[in-house]
Amino acid sequence: MPVNVVTLTKMEVGQHGRIFSLTHSNPDKVRKLLALGLYPGLPIRLLQKFPSYVIQVGHTQLAVDTETAQSIEVAKEPGAGAACSRHRYRHGWWRRWLNHRDSFSSE
Amino acid sequence: MEHCHSKTGRFPGLKTWSGTQSRGKTPNVHFMNQIALVGTPNVGKSVIFNLLTGARATVSNYPGTTVEVSRGKSSSGRTVLGVVDTPGMYSLMPITEEERVTRRLLLEERPGVVLHVVDAKNLERMLNLTLQLIEAGFPVVLVVNMIDEARRLGINIDFRKLEALLGVPVVATSAVYRLGLDRLREVVAGYRLHTKRQAESQDAPRHLVVYTPEIEKNILKIEQLLSNNYGLTKRAVALLLLQGDREIHELVAKRDTANYDRINELVAGLQASGQESLNFVIGKRRQDRVSKLCRQVVTEWPQHRLSWGERISRLTMQPLTGIPILLLVLYFGLYRFVGVFGAGTLVDYLETGYETVVNPLINSLVTSYVPWPAVQSLLAKDYGVLTLALRYAIAIVLPIVGTFFLVFSVIEDSGYLPRLAMLVDRVFKWVGLSGRAVIPMTLGFGCDTMATMVTRTLESPRERVIATLLLALAIPCSAQLGVILAVLSGRPKAMAVWVGFILLVFILVGFLTARLIPGEPSGFYMELPPMRWPRWQNVLMKTYTRMQWYFVEVLPLFILASVLIWFGELTGVFQFLIAVLTPLVKWLGLPAQTAQVFLFGFFRRDYGAAGLFDLYRSGGLTGTQLVVASATLTLFVPCIAQFTMMIKERGVKTAAAIASFIFPFAFLSGYLLYRLILFLGVSL
Numbered sequence: 001m002p003v004n005v006v007t008l009t010k011m012e013v014g015q016h017g018r019i020f021s022l023t024h025s026n027p028d029k030v031r032k033l034l035a036l037g038l039y040p041g042l043p044i045r046l047l048q049k050f051p052s053y054v055i056q057v058g059h060t061q062l063a064v065d066t067e068t069a070q071s072i073e074v075a076k077e078p079g080a081g082a083a084c085s086r087h088r089y090r091h092g093w094w095r096r097w098l099n100h101r102d103s104f105s106s107e
Numbered sequence: 108m109e110h111c112h113s114k115t116g117r118f119p120g121l122k123t124w125s126g127t128q129s130r131g132k133t134p135n136v137h138f139m140n141q142i143a144l145v146g147t148p149n150v151g152k153s154v155i156f157n158l159l160t161g162a163r164a165t166v167s168n169y170p171g172t173t174v175e176v177s178r179g180k181s182s183s184g185r186t187v188l189g190v191v192d193t194p195g196m197y198s199l200m201p202i203t204e205e206e207r208v209t210r211r212l213l214l215e216e217r218p219g220v221v222l223h224v225v226d227a228k229n230l231e232r233m234l235n236l237t238l239q240l241i242e243a244g245f246p247v248v249l250v251v252n253m254i255d256e257a258r259r260l261g262i263n264i265d266f267r268k269l270e271a272l273l274g275v276p277v278v279a280t281s282a283v284y285r286l287g288l289d290r291l292r293e294v295v296a297g298y299r300l301h302t303k304r305q306a307e308s309q310d311a312p313r314h315l316v317v318y319t320p321e322i323e324k325n326i327l328k329i330e331q332l333l334s335n336n337y338g339l340t341k342r343a344v345a346l347l348l349l350q351g352d353r354e355i356h357e358l359v360a361k362r363d364t365a366n367y368d369r370i371n372e373l374v375a376g377l378q379a380s381g382q383e384s385l386n387f388v389i390g391k392r393r394q395d396r397v398s399k400l401c402r403q404v405v406t407e408w409p410q411h412r413l414s415w416g417e418r419i420s421r422l423t424m425q426p427l428t429g430i431p432i433l434l435l436v437l438y439f440g441l442y443r444f445v446g447v448f449g450a451g452t453l454v455d456y457l458e459t460g461y462e463t464v465v466n467p468l469i470n471s472l473v474t475s476y477v478p479w480p481a482v483q484s485l486l487a488k489d490y491g492v493l494t495l496a497l498r499y500a501i502a503i504v505l506p507i508v509g510t511f512f513l514v515f516s517v518i519e520d521s522g523y524l525p526r527l528a529m530l531v532d533r534v535f536k537w538v539g540l541s542g543r544a545v546i547p548m549t550l551g552f553g554c555d556t557m558a559t560m561v562t563r564t565l566e567s568p569r570e571r572v573i574a575t576l577l578l579a580l581a582i583p584c585s586a587q588l589g590v591i592l593a594v595l596s597g598r599p600k601a602m603a604v605w606v607g608f609i610l611l612v613f614i615l616v617g618f619l620t621a622r623l624i625p626g627e628p629s630g631f632y633m634e635l636p637p638m639r640w641p642r643w644q645n646v647l648m649k650t651y652t653r654m655q656w657y658f659v660e661v662l663p664l665f666i667l668a669s670v671l672i673w674f675g676e677l678t679g680v681f682q683f684l685i686a687v688l689t690p691l692v693k694w695l696g697l698p699a700q701t702a703q704v705f706l707f708g709f710f711r712r713d714y715g716a717a718g719l720f721d722l723y724r725s726g727g728l729t730g731t732q733l734v735v736a737s738a739t740l741t742l743f744v745p746c747i748a749q750f751t752m753m754i755k756e757r758g759v760k761t762a763a764a765i766a767s768f769i770f771p772f773a774f775l776s777g778y779l780l781y782r783l784i785l786f787l788g789v790s791l
């Protein structure tokens with residue numbers, strides 16, 4: 001497994017990546033995620049971690065719980081997280097809640 | 108008809124399409140008379156259904172609105188077509204109960220045109236199902252909906268090219284703005300002509316997706332072993348068998364019994380030869396094809412501005428801002444609007460009108476024109492159909508239910524509910540539910556009967572049972588809620604005790620049931636549709652339709668209750684039941700008249716609530732008594748309508764078990780609450 005591959009739970013908010021694989025002991029769960037359109041290779045971005053995980057895939061936002069998030073492995077794309085935090089800093093505290101710009105014009 | 112033909116000549120895909128159709132070789136009796144709308148949840152199927160048929164199927168901004176097939180008729184010119192709206196499905200291989208419903212419909216009814224509705228913003232996630240439908244030999248028309256939103260996001264789609272690549276007609280629509288619907292009608296009409304003419308054409312099959320050589324080889328072998336008609340192309344049946352679709356396996360085992368063992372061997376052999384599951388390999392292959400298609404037809408200009416909807420969405424999802432927003436929604440939407448305005452102002456106004464104008468009029472008319480005292484008391488007086496049942500329905504229940512459904516429709520259409528679901532998922536896990544259950548639970552505050560039906564969207568039977576129990580026990584319906592809010596509105600302490608008590612029961616009972624019923628909690632995943640401005644037409648229409656539904660449901664039962672009470676009173680049964688209930692009620696520290704309220708509540712939750720309201724207005728209850736009565740009445744009885752729905756959805760055994768738990772539990776907790784208040788010596 002490549003070094004930059006982590007489960008969704010280990011990613012930081014604002015980080016970009018590509019879905020690497022779906023691993024869950026229950027094949028029905030994997031099937032459901034596939035049916036929702038989470039195919040390996042698609043670019044995603046983590047928008048939020050608490051109370052649930054929210055990811056953006058294309059123009060869709062998807063909320064999943066921790067258990068499901070653990071079964072999604074992502075190949076991180078370097079750099080994106082840093083760019084985001086610089087942004088936040090520049091724009092003041094309230095942007096933290098909005099997570100301005102980067103998040104929407106993802107990929 | 109000539110006209111239609113020349114129009115459809117514009118679709119380059121039609122020829123290939125009819126080739127696909129003939130390959131299926133499914134002689135079909137109802138060849139062209141049915142149009143089915145299918146697709147992923149929340150893409151606008153029901154909006155299109157309503158526009159085609161003039162029906163009023165529910166439209167809301169969250170996945171899983173439609174849970175049952177609805178049927179309607181669409182007439183264009185001389186022809187009348189049946190149109191079917193289906194629950195959303197993500198793939199042809201079903202996982203949830205609603206998806207199973209939709210696939211069964213497709214297989215059994217073989218609709219003449221399958222309109223696959225997709226969201227233009229997310230073609231890459233949507234076309235996978237299109238490929239599956241085409242592969243299965245369905246006469247597909249691809250309806251690319253929500254182009255307005257796609258445009259706003261800078262997404263451009265080359266529809267001509269998409270049509271040519273897929274080989275099926277493609278229509279772009281924006282259903283809520285009524286754009287593209289004429290085209291859609293034309294295409295559907297033209298489709299029919301072409302099918303008739305070209306059904307016999309001998310085009311060679313062209314596969315949109317070619318799988319790995321190993322898989323293709325096995326598909327061919329399995330195809331040869333299948334001799335029956337399954338309502339799908341043999342290629343699709345073979346693929347579903349390889350993907351391990353249980354229902355199709357059972358079907359083939361039954362119809363092609365002789366060859367089934369051989370088929371199973373092939374499937375098992377192929378599965379054993381690779382590492383990845385076949386389902387994954389097949390899905391991935393299809394998705395690669397979709398990605399390639401999208402690269403060819405979609406161009407995108409990234410927008411560097413967050414829309415207002417996106418900003419609000421973020422605020423509702425972060426706990427720090429989301430919880431205050433939730434409290435604001437509850438305070439203004441539920442308390443101020445439904446409780447104070449609906450159950451207070453509106454009800455006061457209507458009640459006063461009814462009692463000072465209508466009731467005296469009815470009473471005097473009845474006494475002067477109806478000579479028999481028995482009939483007099485059936486129609487008028489204390490428990491008369493006209494004076495009590497109709498008054499409860501029109502003056503108390505209707506304004507409360509109406510204001511609730513108005514607020515609820517606005518919330519539904521904004522897209523807030525899925526966000527609420529993600530916010531409370533962790534809390535709901537304690538009570539054995541997932542965030543998904545937010546939707547039936549909130550709907551329960553409108554009408555628990557409706558909500559019990561909607562528990563279908565929950566994934567596991569375990570979750571459905573827990574949700575049904577909690578709905579029956581701890582979720583007051585809008586009539587109860589409105590009355591209780593109004594009754595307690597002047598007493599903040601009493602209100603706090605009631606809210607806290609019901610919340611405690613909800614969590615405690617949910618927590619314990621979740622530990623008693625075996626099984627895993629189901630995982631949570633939910634699409635978050637964009638926040639949208641609620642459109643007032645839809646909000647009003649929905650409120651109106653639901654009120655109508657409610658009224659039609661409620662009125663006969665209210666009248667029946669009135670008649671039963673009248674009959675009971677004539678025969679002495681009523682007095683007997685009251686006599687039985689009176690000690691129970693006294694035990695709770697309530698005056699004897701409340702026995703009657705509880706008896707009413709038995710027929711319908713709202714009837715009992717209205718009775719409580721009556722009693723409250725006559726000034727007969729102290730603060731403590733109001734709290735105890737409200738709490739017990741909230742917990743006690745799933746009303747007859749809800750109980751019937753519970754039997755229908757969960758079966759007699761479960762329903763009976765739930766009811767026989769609730770009855771003693773409600774009185775016992777009412778008693779404990781009463782004792783606790785006495786013990787603490789607080790005055791409410």
Ligand SMILES: Nc1nc2c(ncn2[C@@H]2O[C@H](COP(=O)(O)OP(=O)(O)OP(=O)(O)O)[C@@H](O)[C@H]2O)c(=O)[nH]1
Nearest residue numbers: 149150151152153154167171172173195253281282
């Ligand atoms: N902007 C825009 N919104 C649309 C369009 N079509 C539908 N909607 C909205 O999309 C949401 C979902 O519409 P529905 O018709 O309920 O979707 P559905 O496919 O029936 O959904 P399920 O019943 O859950 O499977 C509603 O809020 C509609 O107002 C469109 O063309 N443009």
Ligand SMILES: [Mg+2]
Nearest residue numbers: 152153172173
């Ligand atoms: Mg629908």
